[in-house]
Amino acid sequence: MERHGAQRHRVLALLKEAGGVSVASVQRIARETGVPEADVWGAGRFYELLSHPDVERRVCQGLTCQLFGAATLEGTKVSCLGQCDRAPVVLGRDLGVVHYGMPRGGVSPADPDLPMDLGGPDTADYAGLARARELGVAGVLDALAAAGLQGRGGAGFPAHLKWRSVSEQAVTERYVVCNADEGEPGTFKDREIMLRRPHRMLEGLAIAAETIGAAAIFIYIRGEFPEEKASLQRALAEADAHLGHLDWRFVDGHGAYICGEETALIESIEGRRGMPRLKPPYPTVQGLWGKPTLMNNVETLACIPDILVRGGERFAALGRTEPGTKLYCVSGHVGRPGVYELPLGVCLDEVVDAAGGYVGTPRAFSPGGASSGFLPMSARRVPLDFKGLPAHGSMLGSAGVVVLDDTVDMAQAALWQAVFFEDESCGQCAPCRLGTQLVRQSIGRYLGTGDPAHFAHLDEIAWEMDQGSICGLGMVAALPLQMARRHFPQDFGPRPPGATMTGGGPA
Amino acid sequence: MSDTFPLVIDGQTVQARQGETVLQAADRAGIQIPTFCNDPRLTPSGACRMCLVEVQGQRRLQPSCAWKAEPGQVVTTASERIEKHRAVLLSMYLADHSQDEAGQAADIATGNKLRAYTVDRDDLLPLAPVHSPRVGRADDNPYIAFDPDRCILCARCTRYCDEVEGVSAIQLVERGGHTTIGTAGMVGLLATSCELCGGCIATCPTGALFEKKADPAPDPDETIVRSTCNFCGVGCQVDLRVRDGRIAAVEAPPPGTTVNDGNLCVKGRFAYDFVHHDERLRSPLIRQADGSFRQATWPEALERVASGLKKIRDRDGGDALGFISSSRCTGEENYLMQKLARAAFGTNNCHQCAAT
Ligand SMILES: Cc1cc2nc3c(=O)[nH]c(=O)nc-3n(C[C@H](O)[C@H](O)[C@H](O)COP(=O)(O)O)c2cc1C
Ligand code: SF4
Numbered sequence: 001m002e003r004h005g006a007q008r009h010r011v012l013a014l015l016k017e018a019g020g021v022s023v024a025s026v027q028r029i030a031r032e033t034g035v036p037e038a039d040v041w042g043a044g045r046f047y048e049l050l051s052h053p054d055v056e057r058r059v060c061q062g063l064t065c066q067l068f069g070a071a072t073l074e075g076t077k078v079s080c081l082g083q084c085d086r087a088p089v090v091l092g093r094d095l096g097v098v099h100y101g102m103p104r105g106g107v108s109p110a111d112p113d114l115p116m117d118l119g120g121p122d123t124a125d126y127a128g129l130a131r132a133r134e135l136g137v138a139g140v141l142d143a144l145a146a147a148g149l150q151g152r153g154g155a156g157f158p159a160h161l162k163w164r165s166v167s168e169q170a171v172t173e174r175y176v177v178c179n180a181d182e183g184e185p186g187t188f189k190d191r192e193i194m195l196r197r198p199h200r201m202l203e204g205l206a207i208a209a210e211t212i213g214a215a216a217i218f219i220y221i222r223g224e225f226p227e228e229k230a231s232l233q234r235a236l237a238e239a240d241a242h243l244g245h246l247d248w249r250f251v252d253g254h255g256a257y258i259c260g261e262e263t264a265l266i267e268s269i270e271g272r273r274g275m276p277r278l279k280p281p282y283p284t285v286q287g288l289w290g291k292p293t294l295m296n297n298v299e300t301l302a303c304i305p306d307i308l309v310r311g312g313e314r315f316a317a318l319g320r321t322e323p324g325t326k327l328y329c330v331s332g333h334v335g336r337p338g339v340y341e342l343p344l345g346v347c348l349d350e351v352v353d354a355a356g357g358y359v360g361t362p363r364a365f366s367p368g369g370a371s372s373g374f375l376p377m378s379a380r381r382v383p384l385d386f387k388g389l390p391a392h393g394s395m396l397g398s399a400g401v402v403v404l405d406d407t408v409d410m411a412q413a414a415l416w417q418a419v420f421f422e423d424e425s426c427g428q429c430a431p432c433r434l435g436t437q438l439v440r441q442s443i444g445r446y447l448g449t450g451d452p453a454h455f456a457h458l459d460e461i462a463w464e465m466d467q468g469s470i471c472g473l474g475m476v477a478a479l480p481l482q483m484a485r486r487h488f489p490q491d492f493g494p495r496p497p498g499a500t501m502t503g504g505g506p507a
Numbered sequence: 508m509s510d511t512f513p514l515v516i517d518g519q520t521v522q523a524r525q526g527e528t529v530l531q532a533a534d535r536a537g538i539q540i541p542t543f544c545n546d547p548r549l550t551p552s553g554a555c556r557m558c559l560v561e562v563q564g565q566r567r568l569q570p571s572c573a574w575k576a577e578p579g580q581v582v583t584t585a586s587e588r589i590e591k592h593r594a595v596l597l598s599m600y601l602a603d604h605s606q607d608e609a610g611q612a613a614d615i616a617t618g619n620k621l622r623a624y625t626v627d628r629d630d631l632l633p634l635a636p637v638h639s640p641r642v643g644r645a646d647d648n649p650y651i652a653f654d655p656d657r658c659i660l661c662a663r664c665t666r667y668c669d670e671v672e673g674v675s676a677i678q679l680v681e682r683g684g685h686t687t688i689g690t691a692g693m694v695g696l697l698a699t700s701c702e703l704c705g706g707c708i709a710t711c712p713t714g715a716l717f718e719k720k721a722d723p724a725p726d727p728d729e730t731i732v733r734s735t736c737n738f739c740g741v742g743c744q745v746d747l748r749v750r751d752g753r754i755a756a757v758e759a760p761p762p763g764t765t766v767n768d769g770n771l772c773v774k775g776r777f778a779y780d781f782v783h784h785d786e787r788l789r790s791p792l793i794r795q796a797d798g799s800f801r802q803a804t805w806p807e808a809l810e811r812v813a814s815g816l817k818k819i820r821d822r823d824g825g826d827a828l829g830f831i832s833s834s835r836c837t838g839e840e841n842y843l844m845q846k847l848a849r850a851a852f853g854t855n856n857c858h859q860c861a862a863t
Contacts, residue, residue, distance in 0.1 A: 001669050001670070001673040001674070001675055002675075023691070023692040026691050026692065027691070030691070036669075036674075036675035036676075036678075036691075036700065037690075037691035037692075037699070037700070038675050038676055038677055038678035038689070038690050038691045038699065038700075039669075039675055039678050040691065041678065041680060041689065041690070041691035041692065042678030042679050042680045042689065045680045045681050045682075045689075046680075046681070046682045051681075256682070273679060273682070278553045278570065278573055422683060422684065423683060424683070425682070425683040425684070426682055426683065427660065427679075427681075427682050427683040427684065427685070427686035428552075428554045428660070428662070428679075428686075429554050429555075429556055430555065430556055430596060430599060430600060430603075430659065430660070431556055431596060431599070433639075433660070433683060433684060433686065434599040434600070434602070434603050434637055434639070434684075435599065436683070436684070437637050437639060437684050438599065438602070438634065438635075438637060441635065441637070445635075454635075457598075457632045457633075457634060460591075460595045460598075460632060461595065461599065461632075461634075463591070463595065464591075464592060464595035464596055464599070467559075467567075467568060467588075467592055468556045468559060468568065468592055468595075468596055469556075470553070470554070470556075
């Protein structure tokens, strides 16, 4: 139990400052904050960057980096680093990129008609904020509703409903949180927004804070994004005239994908292990320190200024099957990996067209990060949107599109995704903690022996992970394997021990 | 009855009290929902997933330990979906648990709920062992041991140590499959804030935490004798686990049944060796002229004390005497002691060893 008045929220930042978890740092921080030593230790040891601070080379094990030979690189294996357009990538001690396979990827050509327009100049006139003040709370909520903006963090939840819910809570101490913990393998769009459009995101946050009457704004930013954080801080200083009246707080992530999940993120801001909470209650009702909390993804927030300046209807009309434009992150076997702003609901062929076309013969793709599993090329003309993809057993998620050509062994690809989920499970609930291990072990044993009997009970385990897990990580962690087995059965039949398949046949 | 309301559980109308969870309401109605991580003394965590039920209107299964009962709610605790969920979940737990030769979850004297829930099921999946990479800790404390291979990470021990004892000596550490029960620096409990109350052992549902000096193997001939702890005046109830006429271990009765609510302190739970100790005094001793002791009877010893005290009072007055009672006495005994001092010997020189 912590001392009365304990400063638990400082624990993780202090551990980072102290160079990570050690007996001495934990004892000192426990004394300084009034948080029990075991809690400080347990919290710190949850996070990769705090428990392993002194790593010279962190080699990304994300799907795209694996496709481009990450396994041959020396260093400590870590989960996807959000640099898939430069695969394979290695981070140095200071978390800067020290090795990459290709230069940083492309973005859509400049086009002032695009809401995000990553290729154009970053305007910092804060016209959206001015417009929001003219419109008032009701007007802003109406504009968001007209825009039909769906949350870009993965779930696609309508933004106006979330904003409205928070603004209607009886409790008036409220918070706004920006989810900048981007960690879904194959995803690097928030990174580009923070580097190229920091003012858009900050403006969206300011509008959110004024609309719901927030006491403070928290930006929870992925620990492996020091450059992105600096970009935001620079922009915040530049726009002081527009933003200075608000209470801005940067909170570092420390290397835990699960902290992208909203309630785990809240636990992490509070200085705890990033273990998701039970929902309900939702953060809109009881979030940070139990107060109503509005959390949105970087991209969601960056859409807001354009919606207010040029109108919700205009934004909505830019979409194909669903409202607005969407940033699609494209990597893998394509000509020009990068982040492309396209009408929401375009299909794979169009997305890849924007990204320089297919390289080689495409065989499979992952439409929205590891959590979306794999689809076969027969789905190349399916609209990549929030509402349609679930019918194909998948989801748009973070729109991290990874294209796999016909040299890829889908069992191997499923193993890479399984390793990710196993490494990133928070471990609090058994369906996920044990399920992710069982999934990874079954693929590993299959690849080692060539015997498909190792998948004997995977259907039941996958079912239980979906049914019994607390949060979205466990619910989808078996999807890559299950969808690969469904769509690419040739890669999961009997094979010689240790053999690799390519294009559905022996290598 | 105005503060109760009806809800329907498994087709049966059940009266729930305000603020009650579905698990509590079901329990009072005699509907058993299996659970590992629930302890009535702790804030529900919903993490073990054993108590998931169907709540009408909810797409996902919900943890009944944390789900508040609401008027008119319709809950199902037994269905094909729930049975499948329990069977697969239990199979997964079992695949990550130390097993006996028969492939069953280890049989522990203090009980192993995983064994209880799995022994009679014939729908479990024969999964390959998981061998989660979680670790234990070297720990030279005399009482409390931890076997990570029996731990299901329900976190009752860590929550108990925090929420009930306010000690927070142990915590979940690491993450994912590496998650285990640890201390700061992974040191032994003696080097932490631990008070060795042993409450973690008592709340552990699978015997992963166990008492070092007690035999962990079950004994069908064991009997339970309810007694009162005599280390202090609180009156904690204890259940003595007796084997062959000797105390094999001491436990607290279940939470909610006695004054101590399932809790004990280090003395009540672990300091029972004196009972059968060779050097334990079993009859009074009287010092003889040459300084040696001889065995005596109680009437003889009491008579000797009374006459000695009276002799001093008659010679030097009551204030020449002082009376000190023990903190192991009850309030009633302490009362009698001061009564003896004041009324029988006319002195206020009385004290109690815990009163300083
Ligand atoms: C395992 C997991 C990881 C997530 N990671 C992220 C993330 O990195 N960034 C993000 O914005 N949302 C992430 N989310 C979604 C958030 O929980 C939340 O829905 C989102 O931040 C809400 O913002 P939005 O409504 O603007 O999308 C994740 C969800 C889960 C279950
Ligand atoms: S599903 Fe996985 S990540 Fe989510 S709470 Fe459970 S163990 Fe943690």
